[in-house]
Amino acid sequence: MTTDTKNLNTESEILNAAKRIFQLKGMDGARMQEIADEANINKSLLHYYYRSKQLLFEAVFKSAFSLLAPQLNSVLNDDSPLFDKIRNFTNNYISFVVKHPYLPNFIIQELNKNPEFVKNLLAERHFPNIEKFSSQVDEQIAEGVIKPIKPTQLLINIIALNLFPFMAAPLLKGLLKVDDTTYRQLMEDRKTEVADFIINAIKL
Amino acid sequence: MTTDTKNLNTESEILNAAKRIFQLKGMDGARMQEIADEANINKSLLHYYYRSKQLLFEAVFKSAFSLLAPQLNSVLNDDSPLFDKIRNFTNNYISFVVKHPYLPNFIIQELNKNPEFVKNLLAERHFPNIEKFSSQVDEQIAEGVIKPIKPTQLLINIIALNLFPFMAAPLLKGLLKVDDTTYRQLMEDRKTEVADFIINAIKL
DNA sequence: GTCTATAGCCAGATAGAC
DNA sequence: GTCTATCTGGCTATAGAC
Numbered sequence: 001m002t003t004d005t006k007n008l009n010t011e012s013e014i015l016n017a018a019k020r021i022f023q024l025k026g027m028d029g030a031r032m033q034e035i036a037d038e039a040n041i042n043k044s045l046l047h048y049y050y051r052s053k054q055l056l057f058e059a060v061f062k063s064a065f066s067l068l069a070p071q072l073n074s075v076l077n078d079d080s081p082l083f084d085k086i087r088n089f090t091n092n093y094i095s096f097v098v099k100h101p102y103l104p105n106f107i108i109q110e111l112n113k114n115p116e117f118v119k120n121l122l123a124e125r126h127f128p129n130i131e132k133f134s135s136q137v138d139e140q141i142a143e144g145v146i147k148p149i150k151p152t153q154l155l156i157n158i159i160a161l162n163l164f165p166f167m168a169a170p171l172l173k174g175l176l177k178v179d180d181t182t183y184r185q186l187m188e189d190r191k192t193e194v195a196d197f198i199i200n201a202i203k204l
Numbered sequence: 205m206t207t208d209t210k211n212l213n214t215e216s217e218i219l220n221a222a223k224r225i226f227q228l229k230g231m232d233g234a235r236m237q238e239i240a241d242e243a244n245i246n247k248s249l250l251h252y253y254y255r256s257k258q259l260l261f262e263a264v265f266k267s268a269f270s271l272l273a274p275q276l277n278s279v280l281n282d283d284s285p286l287f288d289k290i291r292n293f294t295n296n297y298i299s300f301v302v303k304h305p306y307l308p309n310f311i312i313q314e315l316n317k318n319p320e321f322v323k324n325l326l327a328e329r330h331f332p333n334i335e336k337f338s339s340q341v342d343e344q345i346a347e348g349v350i351k352p353i354k355p356t357q358l359l360i361n362i363i364a365l366n367l368f369p370f371m372a373a374p375l376l377k378g379l380l381k382v383d384d385t386t387y388r389q390l391m392e393d394r395k396t397e398v399a400d401f402i403i404n405a406i407k408l
Numbered sequence: 409g410t411c412t413a414t415a416g417c418c419a420g421a422t423a424g425a426c
Numbered sequence: 427g428t429c430t431a432t433c434t435g436g437c438t439a440t441a442g443a444c
Contacts, residue, residue, distance in 0.1 A: 010409080028232035029317065032438065042411060047439060049409095072379070109313055111374040113233065118378035128379060147404065152380050152390060153397055156369050159376075164364035167371070170315040172363075174322035175276070175332060176356050186356060193357055200351065201405035214427080236420060246429060251421060253427095 011049050013039045015059060018046075022060045023102040026109060030057075061110060064103055065121060071096055072128040075158065082140050083199055086158065090195040093162045094187060105167045130155060146202040154202065161194045215253050217243045219263060222250075226264045227306040230313060234261075265314060268307055269325060275300055276332040279362065286344050287403055290362065294399040297366045298391060309371045334359060350406040358406065365398045 017039035021030045032053055036043040050056035075089040097104060111117055121127055134151035141148050165172060165187060173183050221243035225234045236257055240247040254260035279293040301308060315321055325331055338355035345352050369376060369391060377387050 025317070026230070026232065028230065031436090033436095043438095044412085044440080045410065051439095053438065105313075105316060108372045108375055109309075111378075112309060112371075113229070115374040118374055122378055122381075130380060149397075149401075150390075150393075152382075153394065153401075155380070156376060156390075156394075157365055157398075157401060159372070160364045160368035161361055163372070164368040165360050167316075168312045168363070168367070170319040170322055171312055172360060174315075174326055176334060176359070177326075178356075186354075186360075189354075190357065193353075194361075197353075197357075197361060197405045201401045235418095247420090248422080248430085249428065255421095257420065 010039075010041060010045060013041065014046060014049055014056070015063065018056050018060045019063065022057060023064065023106040026106070027053075027057050027113070061107070061117070064107055066124075066126065067100065068103060068107060069124075069126050069128055072159075073126070075155075076128050076130055076133045082136055082146070083203075085136075086198050087192075087195040089158065090162060090198075091191045094191045094194075097163070097166045098184075098187065101166055101169075104163050108163075108167065144204060147204055149202055154198075157201075158198060161198065162190075165190065214243075214245060214249060217245065218250060218253055218260070219267065222260050222264045223267065226261060227268065227310040230310070231257075231261050231317070265311070265321070268311055270328075270330065271304065272307060272311060273328075273330050273332055276363075277330070279359075280332050280334055280337045286340055286350070287407075289340075290402050291396075291399040293362065294366055294402075295395045298395045298398075301367070301370045302388075302391065305370055305373075308367050312367075312371065348408060351408055353406055358402075361405075362402060365402065366394075369394065 014035070018030075018035050021035045021038055024030075025034075030053075032046055033043055035056075036046055046053075046056060050059060071089075071093055074092060075085055078085055078088075080088065130151070133155060137146070137149070137151040137154055140146045169183065173180070176183075176186075178186070218239070222234075222239050225239045225242055228234075229238075234257075236250055237247055239260075240250055250257075250260060254263060275297055278296065279289055282289055282292075284292065334355070337359060341350070341353070341355040341358055344350045373387065377384070380387075380390075382390070
């Protein structure tokens with residue numbers, strides 16, 4: 001194994017371990033030792049590769065956001081008709097979150113603690129842009145296909161209906177008194193039901 | 205001022221300060237010194253009244269949940285017709301969260317870190333019960349007033365549409381590129397628009 | 409690049425005077 | 427009940443050997 005390979009392996013092992021721990025416990029709750037254990041490496045290597053906990057955290061956060069952003073973009077910048085877009089997004093997004101259950105919560109939580117992070121994200125090349133979505137909604141209203149609704153409100157609703165059930169899973173499981181298997185099935189059903197709900201709400 | 209009065213004042217000052225700090229920074233991010241400063245008292249008094257950070261946190265968490273629970277109950281256990289219930293809940297709930305903007309996030313976040321807390325909450329006297337809501341939805345479906353929908357899914361949707369925009373405020377502000385004033389106005393508009401959205405989605 | 413050992417700091421908690 | 431002073435442990439970070 002070459003030195004370069006070791007480099008890449010160790011560095012990405014650290015990043016992957018850090019993702020798991022940070023997303024589970026947050027910046028404040030995570031421990032460098034815990035990340036080292038998760039990556040099966042020595043704690044001082046974390047500092048060798050990423051200098052500080054803060055910088056390691058920022059690497060994780062950026063990586064997490066750049067995984068979520070394309071998901072949002074798929075609703076926003078896509079040429080398909082509005083209803084198809086809503087169906088595809090709901091279906092794809094829920095599949096995505098089932099694979100990364102802690103990711104949306106992590107991003108939203110850390111953005112709440114550091115709202116100034118948003119400024120950095122806005123500058124990123126692939127930050128989602130809502131203009132296309134907005135004009136598409138406005139066109140469909142003008143054409144009499146859907147009821148009048150502010151595109152921003154519709155977008156908030158779409159994101160809320162898809163994200164929230166995963167972020168609030170423990171609370172909702174308790175409230176609905178269902179076990180993990182039943183809850184997973186509810187989420188599976190939402191892949192189509194959420195899109196139906198939204199389309200029924202707006203179609204004329 | 206009697207000793208008793210001082211007791212009550214100090215103890216409740218601590219609890220109020222702890223609410224503000226814990227809800228803002230979470231269990232891990234909060235510092236006992238910070239809470240003491242916020243309450244304008246000596247740090248060791250925190251331990252005198254609440255023994256440990258953990259116990260103080262639990263007092264705050266219980267108090268926060270017992271503020272949120274009645275809000276949820278108002279959708280669930282109320283005799284008004286379903287559509288009125290949805291309108292009232294949306295209107296009241298958004299007003300409530302405007303006053304306590306960090307509360308839902310705090311509860312959901314800490315429940316995610318400690319899912320076993322839910323067990324304790326379930327045992328509480330005033331834990332929300334969904335049975336009345338469920339049978340009401342099923343009746344309305346049977347009477348042909350609304351489209352078929354699982355009551356659990358409808359409840360998830362109602363809560364999601366009302367809670368999420370506050371939990372994800374920093375992300376949504378960035379995504380929609382709006383300032384605080386505009387965002388507050390969007391939330392104000394949602395007091396009626398969310399109810400319309402939900403009712404349109406389900407009514408036949 | 410990877411390890412051990414440790415510096416240096418900070419937070420929660422307690423002892424004890426008043 | 428409230429204060430000051432201090433203990434104790436744990437955590438980030440670094441120094442330095444290999």
